[in-house]
Amino acid sequence: MFDIFAETSAGEKAFVLLRDPVKMVCEYKQNVTNYILNKASESAEPTQPVGLQFP
Secondary structure, eight states, X not given: OEEEEEEOTTSOEEEEEXXXXXXXXXXXXXXXXXXXXXXXXXXXXXXXXXXXXXX
16 A cells, blocks of 8 residues: 655645555556646746736
């Protein structure tokens, strides 16, 4: 049994209990992919919505 603590983008601790090695590898890859995509989308988004800025 492996206990893996992952830091989510919201800063919450996600506790995942993984007993199957194959499942562990698949979920780990998916979590890493989601984390990278989330970070990429966060850095690409402007800090303020475009079109809502008035002079």
